[in-house]
Amino acid sequence: MVSATIDLLKKELPVEEGSLVLSKDVKTGLVLVDVVNGFCSVGAGNLAPVKPDKQISYMVKESARLAKLFCGEKWPVFAFLDSHHPDIPEPPYPPHCIAGTDEARLVPDLQWLENEANATLKCKDCIDGFLGSVEKDGxxxxVDWVKKNQIKAVSVFFIQHFSFHCSLYWYM
Known part of the structure; x- marks a missing residue:
C-alpha cells in the first residue's frame, strides 16, 4: 500500500528525486523542516518518539552534518520550527511543540544554529512552513530569505511534513 501511494505521488507530482551536487556555481540553500525536540527527541512531547528510533537518529545526524557543511561554506540555512500557542488547538493533532518550551526548540545537535550568522530560524504555527512564513504585513x-541570498536551488530536509515541498514547488 505504501509503495503504491509513493508511486502515485511520483507520477502525479512534478518532483524529481536524486542526488544534489553542491556547487559554488549554483547558489543553494538548505531548508530544515521541524527538526525539533517535539518530533525527534525521545519523550519530548505528544508527537515525539517514545523510544529510540534508528531512522529518526539518522535523520537528525544527517541534518546536523548538512547544516555544518552549509555553514562551513557560508551557504544559507533556513530552519522551520514547529511552535504552537497552548490555547489554540490544531486538530487532529494533540497539543505539541508548545511555543516557549524545549519541545519547540531545535534538537540538541542543531541548537548551535541559534547563534549562526547565516542561519535563519522561523517559528511556525501551521503544518505548511511556506504559508507559516507569512507575516502580519503580508x-x-x-521568500525574503530566498531573494536576499539569491538562491537558485534548495535542499529540503524534513522530519514530518511533505506539504512544504508542495508549496515550495509552486513558489519556485
Missing part, C-alpha cells in the same frame, strides 16, 4: 520570511 511579507514572507522565507
Amino acid at each position: 511579507s514572507n520570511v522565507f
Whole structure:
C-alpha cells in the first residue's frame, strides 16, 4: 500500500528525486523542516518518539552534518520550527511543540544554529512552513530569505511534513 501511494505521488507530482551536487556555481540553500525536540527527541512531547528510533537518529545526524557543511561554506540555512500557542488547538493533532518550551526548540545537535550568522530560524504555527512564513504585513520570511541570498536551488530536509515541498514547488 505504501509503495503504491509513493508511486502515485511520483507520477502525479512534478518532483524529481536524486542526488544534489553542491556547487559554488549554483547558489543553494538548505531548508530544515521541524527538526525539533517535539518530533525527534525521545519523550519530548505528544508527537515525539517514545523510544529510540534508528531512522529518526539518522535523520537528525544527517541534518546536523548538512547544516555544518552549509555553514562551513557560508551557504544559507533556513530552519522551520514547529511552535504552537497552548490555547489554540490544531486538530487532529494533540497539543505539541508548545511555543516557549524545549519541545519547540531545535534538537540538541542543531541548537548551535541559534547563534549562526547565516542561519535563519522561523517559528511556525501551521503544518505548511511556506504559508507559516507569512507575516502580519503580508511579507514572507522565507521568500525574503530566498531573494536576499539569491538562491537558485534548495535542499529540503524534513522530519514530518511533505506539504512544504508542495508549496515550495509552486513558489519556485
